[in-house]
Amino acid sequence: MVGQNGNQYGNHSKLSDFQRTKPPSFSQVVGPLEADDWLRTIEKKLEISHTEEADKVPFATHNLEGAAAIWWDNAKAMWPPDDEITWDKFKDNFRKYHIPAGIMKVKQREFLALTQGNILVSEYLHKFNHLARYSLYDVATKESKIDRFLGGLNRHLRCRLNMFDFPDFQNLVNKALIAEREHKIVYNDHKRKFEPKKDGQPVQKARTW
Template sequence: MEADDWLRAVEKQLNIAQCNDLEKVLYASSQLHGAAQDWWDSFQYGCPNNAPAITWQEFKDNFWSYHIPDGLMELKQEEFRSLKQGSMAMVEYHDKFAQLSCYDPNDVAEDKEKQRHFLKGLYDGLQLQLMSNTYPNFQSLVNRPIVIDDKRKEMEAKKRRLQGQAFGSNTSPRAYPQQGF
């Protein structure tokens, strides 16, 4: 997955620099090292000398197919589809959701589907609270469980403090008053 992260980072830089296809390929290929550089050298040797310049899309597609096996992509897609909040804080769950959703873009292409997947992964109590509402967009949906989850944690902390006070104090009356003889 490092190769995927690298490609995304390079593409972001290239978009900022507003490079054309040839510049993108030249820049990205100059950033390769080790096995990735060996792949690039081999890829170039396989291209005929009179072939047109390699496009950025060709570079990305070939880089991906070599460095990111389909089996790994399937595993990441399955990890996304089965993602559950579990003991994660809401912000952690949201970050993990965002990280994994890029491996299954078709399942979250529409806002409605993205909301459905996000809701499906929340713990049952929170899911139940949120299902009765409709949200105009994904971000509106995300904002609600963050606030609700924070309030739940606050209430649990208060409950623990109150229980701790009840156990720590000896305020129960004695059944039989002691008398001195």
């Protein structure tokens, strides 16, 4: 009896340790990778709380709610009795159900077509990092990630940066931000130089860049 109580208290203590990391709940998908975000966050919380392998699935699914909880109840009921429900198997089934392959392909095409356009480098970077998760193969190496980001930059930034070699992706981003700032300074100086004078006399019009 003491041993059983010890196990109960031990399991309760472990769950309390996990819950103290404030794991998020999950009920249904809104964005295509929201399920993946939840899974990654939960996995970090499990690591922080030093959760044992056998406890990962019950602790994680403790935070499923609504439609997701119903899905898991059905999945458990249909799970082969002689097949152990490991954490890796749970993650695989969770992703397959909540992240449809068709949506992943649409987002992958969106990433491959991404260009900076008229937005700032910082905004382009945000979109790039967000969509790159749908197309990991295309940014699998440092070189491929740099080439993809550089190729989507505005023409004037791309022309400035193409002559350089970049030791890593962050170095490219930093150089792109600097080049964008310098371009704005030059453009604004040029624009002020050709602005109409206060007396209203016509002057040469500034070129558009």
